Amino acid sequence: MADLATNIANVRARIRAAAERGGRRADDVLLVAVTKTVDAARVRDAAALGLRTFGENRVQEAREKIPAVSGVSWHLIGSLQRNKAKEAVRLFDVLESVDSEALAEELSRRAVEQERAVDVLIQVNVAREPQKHGASPEEAAAVVRRTAVLPGLRLRGLMTIAPAVSDPDEVRPVFRALRELRENLQRVLGAALPELSMGMSEDFEVAIEEGATMVRIGRAIFADRSQT
Numbered sequence: 001m002a003d004l005a006t007n008i009a010n011v012r013a014r015i016r017a018a019a020e021r022g023g024r025r026a027d028d029v030l031l032v033a034v035t036k037t038v039d040a041a042r043v044r045d046a047a048a049l050g051l052r053t054f055g056e057n058r059v060q061e062a063r064e065k066i067p068a069v070s071g072v073s074w075h076l077i078g079s080l081q082r083n084k085a086k087e088a089v090r091l092f093d094v095l096e097s098v099d100s101e102a103l104a105e106e107l108s109r110r111a112v113e114q115e116r117a118v119d120v121l122i123q124v125n126v127a128r129e130p131q132k133h134g135a136s137p138e139e140a141a142a143v144v145r146r147t148a149v150l151p152g153l154r155l156r157g158l159m160t161i162a163p164a165v166s167d168p169d170e171v172r173p174v175f176r177a178l179r180e181l182r183e184n185l186q187r188v189l190g191a192a193l194p195e196l197s198m199g200m201s202e203d204f205e206v207a208i209e210e211g212a213t214m215v216r217i218g219r220a221i222f223a224d225r226s227q228t
C-alpha cells in the first residue's frame with residue numbers, strides 16, 4: 001500500500017500544479033481513478049487512502065467490483081452497448097461515454113424504469129480516430145440537444161480520449177478543441193455543460209491546463225513500478 005500512497009500523492013501534486021498553471025484550484029479538478037484490471041481489494045486500499053471516485057471501462061468487469069467497494073462513486077468510461085444500458089444505469093453514478101441519441105434514449109428509458117437519475121457526459125471523438133468511439137464533433141450537437149431533454153439523465157458535459165502520442169503537448173489542440181466545442185454548444189443550444197472529462201496518465205497535466213474538470217487516471221496510480 002506504500003507505493004499506492006506515494007503514487008496518489010504524486011498524482012495529486014501534479015494535478016494541483018497543473019490547475020495553478022491554468023489559473024484554477026486543484027479542487028476544481030475531479031480525480032477519477034481508473035480501476036480496469038485492478039482487483040477490488042486494491043480499490044478498497046485506494047479508497048482507504050482517500051480516493052472517492054473510480055472509473056471502469058466495462059460493465060462486465062464492474063459488475064462484481066462495484067458492490068465490493070462501499071462509500072465511493074463510479075464512472076463508466078468505456079463504450080457501452082445498448083443491451084447493457086439497464087445494468088449500467090443500475091451500477092454507475094456517471095456515464096461518461098454516451099455517444100448517440102439512440103443510446104441516450106435507451107439509458108433514459110432504463111433510468112426512468114429504475115427511478116434513478118444518472119449524470120451523463122457526451123463522448124466526442126475530437127481527433128476523428130476511426131478505431132475510437134464517440135460522436136463526431138458535428139454529431140455532438142444533436143446528441144447534446146436530445147440528451148438534455150431526456151428524463152432520468154442529467155447532462156453534465158463532454159468527454160474525450162486523446163490519441164496516444166509520445167509528447168503530450170501534441171494533443172493540446174485536441175483538449176482545446178473539446179473546450180471550444182463545449183463553449184459553442186453552450187452558446188448555440190443554451191445547454192449547461194460544466195464538466196470536461198479529458199486527460200489520462202500520459203497527458204492529464206496538459207488537459208488540466210486546457211480546462212479539464214475531470215481526469216481519468218489509471219496507470220499513474222495503480223501501476224506497480226517494481227513490476228514494470
Ligand SMILES: *Cc1c(COP(=O)(O)O)cnc(C)c1O
Nearest residue numbers: 034057077200201216217218219
Ligand atoms: C484506461 C482508460 C483511462 C486511464 O488510462 P491510463 O493511461 O491508465 O491512465 C482513461 N480513460 C479511458 C476511457 C480508459 O479506458
